Amino acid sequence: MNKSLWLYAVILSFILIVASCMGAETKIKIQNDGSGTILFSYRISRMLLEMGKSSMDTASDEPGMDSPDEPVMEEEDENSNLPLPITKEDFKTSIEGIEGLEIIDVTQDETEKDIIITAKLKFKNVEALSRAEAFSEWPITFEKVGNTYVYSQVISEGMGDNSDAAMDEETIKMMESMFEGYEFSFSVEAPSPIKEHSIGELSPDKKTLYYTIPVGDMMRIKERLELVIKW
Numbered sequence: 001m002n003k004s005l006w007l008y009a010v011i012l013s014f015i016l017i018v019a020s021c022m023g024a025e026t027k028i029k030i031q032n033d034g035s036g037t038i039l040f041s042y043r044i045s046r047m048l049l050e051m052g053k054s055s056m057d058t059a060s061d062e063p064g065m066d067s068p069d070e071p072v073m074e075e076e077d078e079n080s081n082l083p084l085p086i087t088k089e090d091f092k093t094s095i096e097g098i099e100g101l102e103i104i105d106v107t108q109d110e111t112e113k114d115i116i117i118t119a120k121l122k123f124k125n126v127e128a129l130s131r132a133e134a135f136s137e138w139p140i141t142f143e144k145v146g147n148t149y150v151y152s153q154v155i156s157e158g159m160g161d162n163s164d165a166a167m168d169e170e171t172i173k174m175m176e177s178m179f180e181g182y183e184f185s186f187s188v189e190a191p192s193p194i195k196e197h198s199i200g201e202l203s204p205d206k207k208t209l210y211y212t213i214p215v216g217d218m219m220r221i222k223e224r225l226e227l228v229i230k231w
C-alpha cells in the first residue's frame with residue numbers, strides 16, 4: 001500500500017478511538033455533597049464513521065500486519081472500538097446497572113451529517129459518572145478541602161511529543177477543514193459563586209463556568225488540560 005494512504009488510515013483510526021464524537025456538550029449542575037445532574041449531548045459524524053470503517057478494513061488488509069504466530073481473531077462489530085455508543089439503546093445499556101446513576105431521559109436524532117445522542121442523568125456522586133464508559137474521555141473528581149469545594153474535569157490528556165500519537169500541522173489543518181463547526185463544550189454550575197477557575201468564562205452571577213474548544217484546537221493540545229473550579 002502507498003505509505004501516505006497507510007498513514008491516512010492510521011490517523012483516521014486514531015481519531016475514531018480517542019474522539020469518536022466530533023462534537024459534544026456537557027452541562028453539569030453539582031451540589032455540595034457531590035450529587036447533581038448532567039445533560040450530555042454528542043454528535044457523531046456519519047462521514048467519520050464511514051471513513052473509519054474503511055480505514056480499519058484497509059489496515060486489516062495490509063500485508064504483514066498480523067503476525068503468523070498469532071491466532072486469527074474473530075471479526076468484531078464495526079463500532080466495537082468506539083468509546084461512545086452510537087444509538088440511544090446502546091447508551092441506555094451502557095448506563096443501566098451503574099450504581100449511583102439514574103437515567104432521566106435519552107433521545108436520538110439524525111441528520112444527513114450526524115447522529116445526535118442527548119441524555120439527562122442524575123448522579124449521587126462524580127465517582128458514579130467515572131464508572132460510565134460514556135464519560136471516560138473527560139474524567140471528573142470532586143472534593144472538599146477545608147471550607148473550599150474543588151471540582152476538576154480533564155479536558156484532554158494531551159498528545160505530547162510522541163511521534164506515534166502527535167499529528168503534524170498539515171494533517172491537523174486537513175481535519176479542521178473536514179470537521180469545521182464541531183466543538184467540545186463544557187459548563188459547570190456550582191451552588192455558590194465560583195472563587196477560582198483554571199480556564200473558561202464565568203456567568204454574570206459567577207455560579208456557572210463555560211468552556212468551549214473546537215475539534216481542531218483539541219488536536220493541537222500537547223500538555224494535560226484540566227478544568228478546575230473552586231467555590
